[in-house]
Amino acid sequence: MNESWFAVAAAVMLVASLAGAAVAATNGPADADGVDAWSPDVPDVHDVAEPEAAGTATIDGDEQFDSIQAAVDAADPGETVLLEGRFDERVTIETPDVTIAAAERDAAVIDGGGEGTVLEIAADDVALEGVWIRNGGHDKNDDDSGILVDGANATLSELRLTEVAFGIWVHGVDNTTVEESLIAGREDVSADQRGNGIHLWEATDAELRDNHITTVRDGIYYQWSSGVVAENNVMWELRYGVHYMYSDDNRLANNTAFDNDVGFALMVSEGLTLRDNVAVNNDGPSGHGILVKDVERSEIVGNEVVGNDNGLYVYNAQDNRLADNLVLENAVGVHITAGSTGEVVTGNSFIGNGQAAYAHANAQTSWNDSDQGNYWADASGVDLDGDGTSEIRHQPAGSVEKLVHENPQAAVFAESPAFDAVRLAESSFPVVESPGVVDHRPLAEPPHKDWRSYYDNEHHDN
Template identity: 35%
Template sequence: MSLWSRLIPMAILAFGACGSAVAETIGVAPDQPLQGVLDRAADGDVLELAPGNHNGAITIARRVVLSGQKGAAIVGNGQGSVVTVSAPDVTVRGITIKGSGRDLQSMDSGVFLQKTAERALIQNNRFEGNLFGVYVHGASGSRVERNVIEGMRDIRLNEAGNGVSVWNAPHVTIEGNTIRYGRDGIFTITSSKDRFINNRFENVRFGVHYMYTNDSEVSGNLSAGNHGGYAIMFSNRLKITGNISDRDRDYGLLFNYANRSEISGNHVIGGALNNGGNARDEAAGDEKGMMPEPRSAEPAREGPQKCVFIYNANHNRFHDNWFERCGIGVHFTAGSEGNSVTGNAFVGNRNQVKYVGTRDLDWSKGGRGNYWSDNPAFDLDGDGIADTAYRPNDLVDRVLWTAPAAKVLINSPAVQVLRWAQSQFPALYPGGVVDTRPLIAPPPKPTASERAP
């Protein structure tokens, strides 16, 4: 048999095989069993849900696209996850997903991505009243983009799930989502090389909560009126840039055992909040531990108490951030060493720095320090650097930290004389933070990047 006579039948066979594998678009009506349609689908098929409620819970075990027309919803039965994905390269988009169970141990979710669901795309969906919105459980390379995720509201904080949870899933991107209600907006643990960018967080405990996640990025996010903005714990080599914390209650940025990271271009805003944007009403939250609806007529309150809290965080670079109108600009404690703090603006904080330590720290580098709104120094040579060093704390501050009851003496003649003596004899100042090259004018205020509505 000649070579051509052998090749021609093989080519015909291959063409027939390719033709039979062409992906189909399959319409699914609400009265059709969705799981049965998924089980019969082939890799590459597009399943398009018609408007109306489709019954969950379902499991996607094929490489398919599950999309919805306007008004299409998958409604769970109140047990387990509404959508479980076990196949790689699955897309779920344009669907309202609701009705998960409430079992934290089972990680009941709107969409649950198993470890085998690598490179999943969860896009343009609406999640309503699920325990967890999306749970990325080891599914590396997945993306959660432009979703609206609203968790359960009639639940105690210690029983709530997160908007998006990431566990041991490297190269995950969480981008452009709006996340409300629940425990944390995004919670990540034991992961690496992830990107959380341009998300918005409201009515949660922490906007972003990092645990044991390294070599990752948190940038361009907005946390508004939550308990805390960005809690970075036990994580290394991170890029925390361009984020906003807008009147979060307790702190804007928290670093606990976070090392060798770059923190730049962030903006933490304190001041009174009277639009009900906090994570939960204090009276109802403190008495019942519940998460009620936000109120438009809530009494004004101050927030946050601390723009930045740094606890045993080492060898980080804090530069070109704005920290304004907080109770404390920076609370710096627990032996944090080797940090560079330059080019930042500390504006209108009641206490610019609370430093709990005995070492002398110079917060300037390369001839450039920080801007301090309460620094009365002059710049006679016009080089943009104040002519005298700035010290945010004195002996009176140290006494007040260790003995708060001494506040009753703050306006006494003895305290005023002590502060005058320190200003005349700098050697009387205690060890602590000093900025030897303070800026005479603030650096440019960080501008917000485009974010999810």
């Protein structure tokens, strides 16, 4: 018999003498059908008619070319090159302050012939609008991309990129804007051989808004990039929806990542803000809604983390704030491990998770000793003074959770009267100080009143 079993047995005996009754668990909604059918409304990135006519490129409604390269070479700064039809070429834009636009969205397609990068922006202040770019090279080791941005202040709007390795590669420049664009890689290429949808390398102050990204490796990948604002993007069927590496002081707000391996992966960065994002049904080999690994001094606030393997996975993270998140029907609500310290965890709603929390720890970690705590659906709270918090502390990650996590065969006993008694002892009687997490000020009601909307099994607009 290992130490966990001894701790459980001792706590059962203590509670039998003090409480004499089991606690009924209320961890999940009895009338729920699950959230597997949840998905947002997303466009079909391939549902577009191909332009049939040979391509024409017209400079400011006057001089006309049958080649985009010839047109942009002839254009002066401040002029617009209007495209219509199909172009089979690869293009490098070296004229600054020029606009390349389709006559209407998807009315012009540039086909790269399956080799290299389709379009390179090598000048500052270039705008690209409404163009369909496809069939770039296959070699992610050579950074084959639909678009390579090598000039500052580029604006890319309403684009469609298909059959590419990397979608848009932003290469060490400032102030790139990518908005309202669709990016899809190749379905017949394995995930490990794909590039990323939007790849930021030493980029600063980029703005990424209202984009849809699928069938690439990672949706948005940050590498030594800072000051980036990403809002209202949707990413699905990827390895990671968003992936930060060595990238500080970035903001991610109102994005949706679903049906990926990991929704949002935060790694080796600091000063990040993740606010009001949605991570649903990310349950691949890693299976995290939000992964926080080697991250410091960041805010993860107001997110909805639903139906993942681990809702929040916190690994060797320091001094972060996890607040006001909905953590619903994950296999594990929050998993904290590898020496994570200084986390402020408050105002979250933990509802319907297979296991609300798990802490791989040899000591007891106190959450919210004085601050407002979290709502735990399986807690037996008592709010005697009506201030919205329970007078009884709650230990969501204690002896039972540790035992079941390390010995899955014990899960059959997880809702037994004996194990419920252990939970009551750890939460109610300070003499039982087992390793794990304690919430000293659990909330009496969930702050998130609309959590049942995920059980409607209908499309959900973020």
